[in-house]
Amino acid sequence: MPFRILFRAALPALLALALLSACADSSDNKPYVERPVDDLYNGALKSMKEKDYPEAARQFDEVERQHPYSEWASRAQLMAAYANYQAYKYAEAIGTLDRFIELHPGHNDIAYAYYLRALCHYEQISDVGRDQSDTSKAMQDLQDVTKRFPGTAYARDAALKISLTRDHLAGKELEIGRYYQRQKLYIAALGRFRKVVTDFQTTSQVAEAMARLVEVYLALGIPREAQAVAAVLGYNFPSSPWYKESYALLTKQNLAPQTDDGSWISKVFKG
Numbered sequence: 001m002p003f004r005i006l007f008r009a010a011l012p013a014l015l016a017l018a019l020l021s022a023c024a025d026s027s028d029n030k031p032y033v034e035r036p037v038d039d040l041y042n043g044a045l046k047s048m049k050e051k052d053y054p055e056a057a058r059q060f061d062e063v064e065r066q067h068p069y070s071e072w073a074s075r076a077q078l079m080a081a082y083a084n085y086q087a088y089k090y091a092e093a094i095g096t097l098d099r100f101i102e103l104h105p106g107h108n109d110i111a112y113a114y115y116l117r118a119l120c121h122y123e124q125i126s127d128v129g130r131d132q133s134d135t136s137k138a139m140q141d142l143q144d145v146t147k148r149f150p151g152t153a154y155a156r157d158a159a160l161k162i163s164l165t166r167d168h169l170a171g172k173e174l175e176i177g178r179y180y181q182r183q184k185l186y187i188a189a190l191g192r193f194r195k196v197v198t199d200f201q202t203t204s205q206v207a208e209a210m211a212r213l214v215e216v217y218l219a220l221g222i223p224r225e226a227q228a229v230a231a232v233l234g235y236n237f238p239s240s241p242w243y244k245e246s247y248a249l250l251t252k253q254n255l256a257p258q259t260d261d262g263s264w265i266s267k268v269f270k271g
Contacts, residue, residue, distance in 0.1 A: 111149040214233070228263035
């Protein structure tokens with residue numbers, strides 16, 4: 001049956017899980033008894049309904065462990081990943097999804113597995129001041145969903161989330177560029193700002209990146225490139241405060257924005 005991503009509920013308190021009766025007491029020599037698959041699966045669903053996601057994940061794992069060759073095993077594997085996702089246990093969910101994708105590439109719910117893995121990375125996207133490895137992984141997985149399963153609801157939602165992911169990546173490049181600029185490491189800063197302009201043109205960061213390029217080019221004594229960047233900035237973002245700042249900076253040096261078809265930035269935006 002199809003699965004849905006639900007709104008997150010508050011994470012229940014994680015209670016200590018009881019050990020299996022076969023090993024709870026070393027003096028108890030009761031033989032291990034395999035439970036029917038439907039009992040295990042229904043018990044896991046009950047825990048899901050009660051929003052006890054850690055317990056649900058444990059029970060779904062038990063379905064797969066006790067009945068690895070049943071038709072319920074693959075379903076339980078996917079549900080265990082979903083339960084861990086709901087419990088914010090992203091690493092466990094991703095590990096389970098990686099196994100599911102490897103073992104069941106033709107499964108009816110394979111699109112959901114790819115989508116849920118992307119969500120696990122996406123929901124770990126942090127502020128731009130921190131490491132963006134999850135952002136890069138989210139981008140890769142989201143793009144994978146759109147390419148592998150075009151036309152699906154998963155692909156449509158993934159496409160929407162890609163925009164925010166790209167914005168985060170661009171923001172990280174900007175942050176690093178600003179740091180280099182403050183340290184007067186202008187060549188290093190230039191590389192970061194150019195990357196935003198060339199690789200992340202559709203993000204909200206591009207106007208600032210161009211304004212920073214104007215500042216860096218002027219600091220490096222390359223006014224022609226500063227004028228060319230300002231011209232493109234003004235053409236694409238005429239009402240932006242970043243353009244107003246760049247224009248004012250140029251006029252202080254008796255310069256003005258000037259289009260240069262030979263400049264790299266003109267070629268990028270024409271492309």
